[in-house]
Amino acid sequence: LALATSLRHALSAGELRLVYQPQFALDDQRMTGAEALMRWHSPRFGDVSPAQFIPLAEETGLILPMGEWALHESCRQARTWSDAGHPLKVAVNVSAVQVYRDDFAATLAAALRDTGAKPASIELELTESTLMKDAARFIEVIAYVRALGISVAIDDFGTGYSSLAYLKRFQVSKLKVDRSFVKDIPDDEEDRAIAEAIVRMGQSLKLKVIAEGVETPAQMDFLAGIGCHEVQGFLFSRPLEADAMTRRLVQAR
Ligand code: G
Ligand code: G
Ligand code: MN
Ligand code: NA
Helix, strand or coil, X not given: XXXXXXXXXXXXXXXXXEEXXXXXXXXXXXXXXXXXXXXXXXXXXXXXCHHHHHHHHHHHCCXXXXXXXXXXHHHHHHHHHHHCCXXXXXXXXXXXXXXCCCCHHHHHHHHHHHHCCCHHHEEEEEEHHHHHHCHHHHHHHHHHHHHHCCEEEEEEECCCCCCHHXXXXXXXXXXXXXXXXXXXXXXXXXXXXXXXXXXXXXXXXXXXXXXCCCCCHHHHHHHHHCCCCEECCCCCCCCEEHHHHXXXXXXXX
């Protein structure tokens, strides 16, 4: 309860920020984008994990202003990097609570308009469980998002039960293999099989596949071997503060 009270003021008090975790292509190691991840430093509770405050924000409805802020801030940052001569696609996590609101489309359009971010520089990460809440409505929302020129990735992929038929109808661009399947690669035979099945599914449907939570060279080698396109994880980079990401982009030129 006390945490919820503090969270209520976090946004207006400037206690929230975004960090950016790079994503890389496995074939040529180039940085293909970065996932924006919310961080909260509370004067009372210190650094609170998103695993704790995101569910709380969803329960209390605070995810709406917080999510709108994250979207706006990601767009602003994408525009800043683009203007500085190092364009980067920024992937923004969007909660089911946001996606199924009638005003979501307007919120998204406003973020682009207000910041001047190129739609192609923004990707939305929507979880498979969000997708399954109301697949028919989800298809409509995604169609609108795609019409704006924004791409969509399905986060935590493999943890739900979305059918191939649905995936074909959703205009998504990317599947994100859930970290739980990457963790025990290459030792766990079932996890290897699941990762391979997801990559093959992506290839058949002409979707990019990215693996998250890649921590070891052995995991990377296995993923490269099965044709996984992209990777994200501590092996390559932890999430970076915006200024550290800017330095990294400048160096990479
Ligand atoms: O960054 P970290 O691994 O600690 O994030 C934990 C969880 O919080 C992840 O599931 C991640 O998707 C989620 N998360 C992080 N930032 C955001 C955000 O801006 N919006 C939403 N909805 N979820 C986020
Ligand atoms: O659920 P989502 O995919 O949005 O969550 C991303 C979260 O995963 C981030 O909070 C990030 O800090 C975390 N993460 C990123 N790379 C790794 C990794 O290699 N290992 C582990 N354990 N967590 C990671
Ligand atoms: Mn994510
Ligand atoms: Na994920």
